[in-house]
Amino acid sequence: MKYISTRDKNNICTASQAILRGIAADGGLYVPESLPTLTAETIGELAGMDYRTRAEAVLKMFLDDYTEMELAFYVTKAYVSFDHPAVAPTVKIDDSTYMLELWHGPTCAFKDMALQLLPYLMTAALRKNGETRQVCILTATSGDTGKAALEAFADVAGTKIMVFYPENGVSKVQKLQMTTQSGENVCVCAVKGNFDDAQNGVKAIFGDRQLGAELSDRGWILSSANSINWGRLLPQIVYYISAYCDLINCGAVKNGEQIQFVVPTGNFGDILAGFYAGSMGLPVKRLVCASNANNVLTDFINTGVYDRNRPFHTTISPSMDILISSNLERLLFHMSDDAETAGYMAELSKTGRYTVSDRVLKGIQSRFVSGCLDDEGTMAVIREYFKNGVLVDTHTAVGCGVLNDYRKRTGNGGVSVIVSTANPYKFCGSVLTALGADHDGDGVELFGQLEKVTGTKAPAPLGTLGEKTVRFTRSVEKEKMPETVREFLK
Ligand SMILES: *Cc1c(COP(=O)(O)O)cnc(C)c1O
Secondary structure, eight states: OOEETTTTEEEEEHHHHHHHHHSSSSSEEEEESSSSOOHHHHHHHHHHHOHHHHHHHHHHOTTTTSSSSHHHHHOOOOTTOOOOOOSOOOOEEETTTTEEEOOOSTBBBBBBHOOOOOTHHHHHHHHHHHHHHHHEEEEOOHHHHHHHHHHHHHOOOEEEEEEEEESSSSHHHHHHHHHHHOOOEEEHHHSSOOHHHHHHHHHHHHHHHHHHHHHHHHTTTEEEOOOHHHHHHHHHHHHHHHHHHHHHHSSSSSTTEEEEEEEEOSSSSSHHHHHHHHHOOOOEEEEOOOOOOOHHHHHHHHEEEEEESSOOOOOOOOGGSSSSOHHHHHHHHHHHHHHHHHHHHHHHHHHSSSOOOHHHHHHHHHHEEEEEOOOHHHHHHHHHHHHHHHHOHHHHHHHHHHHHHHHHHHHHOOOOOEEEEOGGGGGGHHHHTTTTTSOOOGGGGGGGHHHHHHSSOOHHHHHHHGGOOOOOEEEGGGHHHHHHHHTTTO
16 A cells, blocks of 8 residues: 655655654645545444454554564554453443543553553564664654653664643643653753644754755754654554444344444644545444634634634643644645645645635535534533543543534434543542542642542552652753754764
């Protein structure tokens, strides 16, 4: 299967090259030239397998320059460190509501689902392409990607990893997770700005040919662990399919019956994976895109106008504080073509806004609906769910609240799966506030209190965080990001 750039369909490469490069030279994102089909029969077969085997089967459909043996080995290694035997369990809330728990990995957010696998795909891609240079992973993070990428690439031979996070844009626990990261090949740096500044800075470094040539002379290539990389999206397609299989197995749906997924969204990577699963043939009636107060996507899906010229809000769901959702570019491509997509992206970088054609808007609205929820609404949902015995984090709560509103407007709509993206302990301060518990600070010192108030247990990888030493304290202006990378690769 070939991969092409969203901005030029004649810019073609193999799967391993798409993963190695992260982003196309024309600034576009790689997408598969065509999608494999998922028949009801295949879904039935997948339902009989465990998560790893499902993952292997789905990856095989997309990565034809990797062998079956390689893929089998990678998925086995990638998901050993998960603390749940089902890896990504689908948990029943009520007869028509399920929660897909994606935070059983080592960093307690859904980013582990893909990032635990990415180093294997990436180092194999180096080999397959006769690449003798080493790869440096550059990542901008709104909190969770950074830690998941660090954990995945720490001390992986032939790689280095550098993570940029917005100085005041992540939770205390998220920050501590990153700044205490071990490993000889890792570096973490704060950026004075918000997530969009950090992400734009990283994209600019990828586009800087002079810097690229200089680093190449010194034996380095750059790649990305953000969801602009196809290697990030593909493993996420697996869990949509896997959740559907789980619903068949527990009798919640019959094979072929349509369901909806509700996805707390920021960079549009997670929900786009759901779109791909639906496009392959998974019976997905609708994808519900849930945003926080940074509701640029809600407006876009409702009106067809994407406009990032609006205030940036720092919210209690920081991993969704994003005004430029990179992966929307892939959706635009699938709804139009390369030339039209390149046009929208040029508009976006020039004016910060674009309006899609009627045809594209109709296409998007046939698959997506959208809603948003502010911090106050999010807190109310955390309270309401907890009353019913379910503790959710601030991001998942946005999804729950948007689903509530949607059902009020349109009726129940059949079985819905809420994609649960993080463990609540990552955001313990906000969760305690939501539950009405008085507290000081918002870091690891609150774990004991949250355990007492909720009768739950802090996950093991977070529990030991307070004993670790902070290794990285640097903070730079966004203009200094290229220089920081140069120094790291000296
Ligand atoms: C990254 C993240 C999101 C948003 O996912 P996107 O793929 O960027 O849309 C939502 N919730 C949590 C907890 C996250 O870490």
